[in-house]
Amino acid sequence: MNSRNIKAHLRRKVDDWAASVTDPVVAALILRDTIVTGGSIASLLLNEDARDYDVYFTSQTTTLVVARYYLAQFKPKQSAGIPCNISVVSIPDIRGVICTKIVVKSAGIASEQGTVKPYQYFEQGPAGRAGQYLDDVIQDPGQIEEVYEETETMALAVRDSRTDKTKYRPVFISTNAITLSDKIQVVMRFAGNPEEIHSTFDFAHCMNYYRRDQDQLVLRPQALEALLTKELRYVGSLYPICSLIRLRKFIKRDWWISAGQVLKMVMQAAALDLTNPRVLEDQLTGVDCAYFAELLAKVADKDPQRIDSAYLVEVIDRMF
Secondary structure, eight states, X not given: OOHHHHHHHHHHHHHHHHHTOSOHHHHHHHHHHEEEESHHHHHHHTTOOOSOEEEEESOHHHHHHHHHHHHHHOOOOBBTTBOOEEEEEEEEOTTSOEEEEEEEETSSEEETTEEEOHHHHHHHOGGGOOSSHHHHHOSSGGGHHHHHHHHHHHHHTOOOOSTXXXXXXXXXXXXXXXXXXXXXXXXXXXXXXXXXHHTTOOBGGGOOEEETXXXXXXXXXXXXXXXXXXXXXXXXXXXXXXXXXXXXXXXXXXXXXXXXXXXXXXXXXXXXXXXXXXXXXXHHHTTOOGGGHHHHHHHHTSOGGGOOHHHHHHHHHHHX
């Protein structure tokens, strides 16, 4: 797609989404404050189907309002005997910056198919597929991260013409985001102008963006060059651990990265005190993956004075 067609495509997508919102105030806030950025624009530039559309808001207030709107509409089934107890809060993160966080009590994630503990979720399988899903798909526990992504992808693609299955309904909820049907992913954790949002990003190719209020598509030269060469260029991130983990996904998709770019990630990660439970949780939450939920729970139960790198390595080896 060229830039004109991408801008028109994203405008229609945001407008279609806003039109599905029954509260006129919330709909107006979406049209005023939505920023689309991330991998969807990269996919469209490469003439590929977008897996999802990551949307952020310029206002923290709008983020909170939209989160509350969709939590009120969320209709998960009860499964595994676990009640669905979900809330949204605005709290300072480890940097002291106010952010919106979704709390799924007694679980790590929630889907339209039910609220379950992280590993039970994968055992039951995505989109209601019962049976030995874990045994059929996962040969190595380390693959759980990929299964999570597959599950989320299936949730994003949900579209049903029946009257009881409305477009852009919430189908999947995690700490950082609300996944709607029809490929909208509402990111709760960060808000602000594009520069503020992109300060949390890691790779250059994801940093193009579209603003609905200005009907403006911004294509950054560095991002375009990275796309053309399929090169991962690390621009620095608040979450280098997340970036290191994400490398696996991109390399599987035939992207490449230089040793120097990897070194930049390692240098930033080395400055973190990962034996501090708050720092560890903050870094792993950036992955937004139930894969690490049990590790974080284990650390939370431990006396902070007794947590060191040797303890963490032992826990990781036992669990993963």
